[in-house]
Amino acid sequence: MSKDIRIKKGLNINLVGAAEQTTTKAVLSNVYAINLNDFHGITPKMLVKQGAEVKAGEPLFYNKNREDMMFVSPVSGELVEINRGARRRILSLKILADKEQAVASHSPLKVDPATKDEVKAFLLKSGAWPFIKQRPYDIIANPDDTPKAIFISGYTTAPLAAESDYVLQGKEEELQAAINALGKLTPGKVHVSVGSASSSTLSVLSGIELHKVSGPHPAGLVGTQINRIDPINKGETVWTVSPQDLVIIGELLLTGKFNPERIVALSGSCVKAPKYYKTKIGAEISTFLYSSGVTDDKFRVVNGDVLTGSKSKPDGHLGFYNNTVSVIPEGDDYDLFGWNKPIFNKISATRALTFSWMQPNKKYDLNTNTNGEHRAFVVTGMYEKVFPMDIYPLQLLKACMVQDLDEMEQLGLYEVAPEDFALTEFVCVSKQPHQQIIREGLDLLYKEIG
Structure with missing residues (x-):
């Protein structure tokens, strides 16, 4: 039986260039x-x-x-x-x-009779443990901790991100093995979230508590789901794993071999034929970037989705946790009086001189231009409209900036990760680096209180 979660606050950013659901094997990286x-x-x-x-x-x-x-x-x-x-x-x-690949082998682990310590030891020595992250602090999980629950989000709402329903097809056996192993590591539940209308492979697994989620971005972020299902209090820990990382863990348990395969969504308006590519962690982005063709001379490669990814060069390498590469126009030009005339080709959370609210399903071709310079915080109330957690985002950001540890704790920093503030950063008229501020606040809290 599933438990439904409906998110009302948020903002869907519909961009041109979503990946077509066909998969091609990428050229092997040197x-x-x-x-x-x-x-x-x-x-x-x-x-x-x-x-x-x-x-x-x-x-x-x-x-x-x-x-x-x-x-x-x-x-x-x-x-x-x-x-x-x-x-x-x-x-x-x-x-x-090497042209001919040699793989280090471990003895496959029989999960059902294995103890909690045996599962931990196997994941640690085989290199799979870094796929398990923890809240608070959004870091690799501490094996000495016992999480009160484990969360997996199979609902994709980030712009142009790889669709979990598609990339997990045919991976039932690996996913179930990983779920069985993770269930040994917590006395609580393994929470799995899928879209309300989804037919995801995740929804048929056993040993989970299934949640069907609906609503705009950031409904698909695991932090939003944790906040609605089982919020984190001081002294508590939860662990999170992404769906494609579950597949790697499951295959390792079944075969004893580490296979860092990724199905990556190459998307964005600068890609002629956006689609999915089968590659490996750390591969050169150029091995699949130019296979689909690039339509513009001035483009930016984003290693990840456009809200949380990092700027990369075309000859850069796929990030360890990334399953999306976005290619969008470089925003190095400016609109004359762009702030003082009706705007039809941009997304905005405000109705002042903008009309995106009248066409919620329209797709936009946005570039990297921030449309303004860094300035002091302006109190507009926009953050609260797109931030669905029961947390005051502006006050938490300010507490992090002034390094007030007591306020950071009381305002809910334990519950969040930088990605949870990507959307508030997008709508910020002050052009403040929200994700960086939260990351620095988490680092300080871990150093001082940890």
């Missing part, structure tokens, strides 16, 4: 990269040296604060580059892939 920025708060300790030969699934480094937490290579090949920054901090690793 070089794969692991960006350490994807593992927030992790201090890596290398296990192999530059020039070493590694197998797919073989550990490259471990977490300094948790030596049994391994991070593994997505492919077999030569570790050709260890890119370091200030104080010799490791920024990224690059592996030159």
